[in-house]
Amino acid sequence: MSDGRLNHRYRALDVPVPGGTLRAGVWEPTDAAPGAPTVLLVHGVTASHLAWPFVVDRLPGVRVIAPDLRGRGRSNGIEGAAGMAAHADDLATLLDAVGVDRAVVVGHSMGGFVSVVFAHRHPERVSRLLLVDGGLPLDVPSGLSADELVAGILGPTAARLSMRFADVGEYLEFWRRHPAFAAAWTAELEEYLAYDLVDDGAGAFRPATSYATTADDTVDMNTGTALPEALAGLRHPTRVLTAPRGLQDDPPGLYAPEYLAGVLEAFPEVTHERIDGVNHYTIVMSPDGAAVVATAVREELAAAATTA
Incomplete structure (x- = not known):
């Protein structure tokens, strides 16, 4: 497994949370x-x-x-409802479990929405926000x-969440045909996809995420109160990176330029950059996209250090 092996030691961590156990990965440099940053x-x-x-790998x-x-x-x-507030908590x-008081927080896609709500509910735990193709209203x-x-x-x-697969090989072949990764297939991607597959209890395999959980979270982040309240009270320096192509490698991506311009006008304190040459997935799950995101992370860490 890659797991940042060039510059980090990886370990998995299980943390008790309401309803069950949260798995996390920790990469120690x-x-x-x-005083290394987190x-x-x-x-x-x-x-x-x-x-x-x-x-x-790009954050030594x-x-x-x-x-x-x-x-x-x-x-x-984990049992019980999800939703932005539950994820944020x-x-x-x-962070308590790993002994970290405050961090730069980076959220991709729905993780961006979770990060905004986290900053609102636990403002003392966040120094700066970096949102990657998510976090602003859709x-x-x-x-x-x-x-x-x-x-x-x-x-x-x-639709994929309801599909069943005979084994990891069949799942990888499904993704090899996916337009988002036609030009961005890597060993790291295969490891990520293999990890996603779990036994369905009936002789086949399914994606780990349930459709019901996805539906609940999607409804909450688009029609619930947690996100608009968090955005209305946004107090942390916030930077947004967007991709010009979407989940199927299709333009204009999650945020059409003309729509995004109106959103940014409503939140003038948020800075924005559109990253050419990537789609919603490859902005984090490809060498080229990850290089851009990692550079932005280092810049946010440097800015946090000057205001600490």
């Missing part, structure tokens, strides 16, 4: 100086902490903590049912 990385709606080794000297959000990866046995518990019609909302935002990504 092999050449850490005293960054908390929060993955997307159907992902896991193993979406991040691409970025971790930085301690990295990344959870499997409840209902995903090896945190998929889990992040605070995770352009979705009002009045949709939960299934319509999930289908409209996630499309085939949501």
Whole structure:
């Protein structure tokens, strides 16, 4: 497993949270100086902490903590509802478990929304926010049912959660045909995908994330109160990176330029950069995208250090 092996020592950590146990990955830098900085990385709606080794490899000297959000990866046995507030409180518990008071927080996709709510509910734990193709309101019609909302935002990504696979090889072949990774297939990606597959109890395998969890979280982040309240009270320096192509490598991505311009006008304190040449996945799960994100992380860590 890659797991940041060039510059870090990786370990898995299980943390008790309401309803069960939260799995997290911790990457300790092999050449850490005293007081090495810490960054908390929060993955997307159907992902896991193993979406991040691409970025971790490019953060020498930085301690990295990344959870499997409840209902995903090896945190998929947690009972009870999810939602942005529950995820945010889990992040605070995770930081307590690893003895970290405050961190730069990076959220990709749904992880961006979770990060914004985390900063609102636990402001003392966050120094700066870096949102990667997520975290700001999406352009979705009002009045949709939960299934319509999930289908409209996630499309085939949501449909995959109900599929069954004979083994890891079949799952990898499914993803090899996915347009998002046509030009970005790597060993790290295979490790991430293999980790995502779990026994369905009936002789086959399924993605670790359940459709019900995805639907609940998608509805909450688009129609619930936690996100708008958090954005209205945004007090941390916040930077957003967006991708010009979406989940199917299709333009204009999650945030069409004209729509995003209006959102940014409503939040003038948020800075924005559009990253060319990547889609919603490859902005973190490819060497080129991870290099851009890692550079932004280092810049945010440097800015946090000057204001500490």
